[in-house]
Amino acid sequence: xxxxxxxxxxxxxxxxxxxxxxxxxxxxxxxxxxxxVPYVYSNQERIMNIINxxxxxxxxHAILDKSVEMWxxxxxxxxxxxxxxxxxxxxxSTSYLLKNPVTISGDxxxxxxxxxxYKKGNYNKIDWDILDKVCKYGSVAEYVYIxxxxxxxxxxxxxxxxxxxxxxxxxxxxxxEYFTSIMNVSYWNVFTEDKVLKYDDFGGEIRLxxxxxxxxxxxxxxxxxxxxxxxxxxxxxEDYVNIVDALEDLISKYTxxxxxxxxxxxxxxxxxxxxxxxxxGAIPSTLVGTGLQLDDGGQFSFANGQLDYxxxxxxxxxxxxxxxxxxxxxxxxxxxxxxxxxxxVSIKLLFSLADLRAGxxxxxxxxxxxxxxxxxxxxxxxxxxxxxxxxxxxxxxxxRPMNQTDIINDLKTLRDMGAISLQSTLEQCPMTYDVAMxxxxxxxxxxxxxxxxxxxxxxxDNNGNVVSGSDATNNNINTDNGNVNG
Numbered sequence: 001x002x003x004x005x006x007x008x009x010x011x012x013x014x015x016x017x018x019x020x021x022x023x024x025x026x027x028x029x030x031x032x033x034x035x036x037v038p039y040v041y042s043n044q045e046r047i048m049n050i051i052n053x054x055x056x057x058x059x060x061h062a063i064l065d066k067s068v069e070m071w072x073x074x075x076x077x078x079x080x081x082x083x084x085x086x087x088x089x090x091x092x093s094t095s096y097l098l099k100n101p102v103t104i105s106g107d108x109x110x111x112x113x114x115x116x117x118y119k120k121g122n123y124n125k126i127d128w129d130i131l132d133k134v135c136k137y138g139s140v141a142e143y144v145y146i147x148x149x150x151x152x153x154x155x156x157x158x159x160x161x162x163x164x165x166x167x168x169x170x171x172x173x174x175x176x177e178y179f180t181s182i183m184n185v186s187y188w189n190v191f192t193e194d195k196v197l198k199y200d201d202f203g204g205e206i207r208l209x210x211x212x213x214x215x216x217x218x219x220x221x222x223x224x225x226x227x228x229x230x231x232x233x234x235x236x237x238e239d240y241v242n243i244v245d246a247l248e249d250l251i252s253k254y255t256x257x258x259x260x261x262x263x264x265x266x267x268x269x270x271x272x273x274x275x276x277x278x279x280x281g282a283i284p285s286t287l288v289g290t291g292l293q294l295d296d297g298g299q300f301s302f303a304n305g306q307l308d309y310x311x312x313x314x315x316x317x318x319x320x321x322x323x324x325x326x327x328x329x330x331x332x333x334x335x336x337x338x339x340x341x342x343x344x345v346s347i348k349l350l351f352s353l354a355d356l357r358a359g360x361x362x363x364x365x366x367x368x369x370x371x372x373x374x375x376x377x378x379x380x381x382x383x384x385x386x387x388x389x390x391x392x393x394x395x396x397x398x399x400r401p402m403n404q405t406d407i408i409n410d411l412k413t414l415r416d417m418g419a420i421s422l423q424s425t426l427e428q429c430p431m432t433y434d435v436a437m438x439x440x441x442x443x444x445x446x447x448x449x450x451x452x453x454x455x456x457x458x459x460x461d462n463n464g465n466v467v468s469g470s471d472a473t474n475n476n477i478n479t480d481n482g483n484v485n486g
Contacts, residue, residue: 085323141222
């Protein structure tokens, strides 16, 4: 089922089908049956979830909703301590995979062209933004196009503005970008396989603003895995937000307990000593400060509640470790564990969960980048430039700490044994970020060395003429008359 068949089947071929679609996604309700069949508000739920995530990341946590309490007959405003662990964890997931820019490899003729497109289009920044939004919101869309300067660019469509269209077989057949401006004007950009239709409701009436060719196809959708819906992603934040809420509640309540029990209650045991009519037995008023006079055997002390900080530490530690485990963040990265002088194997073990999470993110990114290369191939072909998208690949370098000395020594040993190629050596070297560029530089250096050696091997005959080392060896030079005889 293509997009037009989908519109005919579920919206009676309505020209403005996208208005209902952006309000009631996947409802599959015929327009003539709207009054009889309830709508499924999947799009509204998805958009509201994204907005709630944005509010949470901006600092609006559940702990801030705590109400005022009454204590000792007065209003008591409880502590609301906000912990932005979620933002740190999400940033770690993105930077661990894309702190080092991706390396484009593959066909030697196509790689320089694509690298030039990457540089002009600032695609390293775009890759970062894509993974950042996938981790935070579960999905994001990228549209590849040619700008007015005839350069290839990409536009990221925000998750809350994205409405992909899937048919009954979960095939991606269309896309709608819908948003409302601050002037309360709604805009719809409808993407098909070969066209982009732009609508708005400026003036109160929906109108077609423009129709454009779409050589790059539908926007590329990057999404992670969602167990409940194959067509949508799921925010990583949902895995551990409850743990962060529990940590905030625990530390806020413990802080309140400190303030509530900080004022002790004075307790007097025994009777005060008697003071005569003339003031005998009283403490002289000329003394600085105050004091108590107790009968023999009397006692005075302060009674206050005891805080069980051991229980607090125990619960906090369990929750915090659970947070790190669920989010796949190494404890050493969050300052919980102190390490020093670790081997390469030990470092890999510490970051094993982070590597697994990065491997999953790499899979989502690679799937989208492969579609991007195909869009590049189509757009470059329109400019008369030919590349082979199927022959291109990307290499990700994780931001895992490493013992560079051990790695370099191992690579040198393998290289000396002839058990590894120069390209593989450069790919595994922690100091090499662009393998293709390094190979090109090495070739240039080798050529320069050969020319230098040839220059050093030059000899001269009796007449001062230059004779190369090979010529001097293979030819018979007559030094008596200065003639060179072949």
